[in-house]
Amino acid sequence: MEKKTLDKETLARRLAQLEDELQIEPLIRDNKIEFPHKKSTFRVRKPKVGESLELNQKRAEQKIILLKRGNIQTKKQIIALLEKEGVDLGALEKKMITLQKKHDNLLDKMLKIEDKNVRAKLEQQVLDIRDEKNLLSMEKNDYLEGSLEQQLDAFSNSYLLFLTLEEKIKKGWKRVFGSYEELKNSDNLDLLYKASNYSQVLSYYGI
């Protein structure tokens, strides 16, 4: 499967959110996240082998559909277009690299300082840099919004939900949606948003 990208900060935020609402321990233990919603209990889980294969196939089909439809740009094409408009994403990346170097230098300094107040100040600077980097990363993602890759990721996430979002019924579990079309037409956005966040934590790739 193509690797999804989710930056470290986004993952940490999602994990923190997950921890606020339920325990992360069961998730680590068996790759399933159970959560209450309204009066029912739902779960998302890691897809089985057959489901992963189905997901890959559907993603490939969706790619062809989007390309045939035309009027869609890949990330590379969007970057080239932005360059013509005077937006230099390369400069943004360089800024992120510079920030990372500054961050590492501060960490290096911090360890050798014994004064707790000075340490605390440096710690705050480290956190500020992390926030700044996070903002730059979001800015970069905003520029690339609507790209072929992002649309495919969005499709994969929702298809994965169709495959792995289940509701507890008596002692067993049953898929919430009978078909992907049913999920697409659902107006239960609260449930879908919640489930989507958990599902992405579960299927996160590449730290």
Add this chain to the structure above:
Amino acid sequence: MAFKPNPIRTLAKSNKWQTIYYHSRNSSGVKVFENNSDLSEIQIIFLQWLEIYRNLYQDLAIGEEFMSKEVLENEILTDAYLLHKQKKNKKRKSKTKKTRKGLVFGT
């Protein structure tokens, strides 16, 4: 934004999970996960943190430079320590490489 520790690291550092990890390494039948194969990415990341914290506890036990309970308790200080260790290992490796080269070429 207020700093929130990474929950995976908090778990991996805990006494409970370090004990489970220790026994699972010694083939005592204790399992870290319910599944033995087909690990998810998050489980792999968790295993990496279990190993990192195992090493950090060892460093604490042998009194490595800059390592202390305070460092272990503070995630940012832990990051600083890990970076320091990484640099130290890199230096040591390049020194060993030079020494080996010297032994071969007599420089």
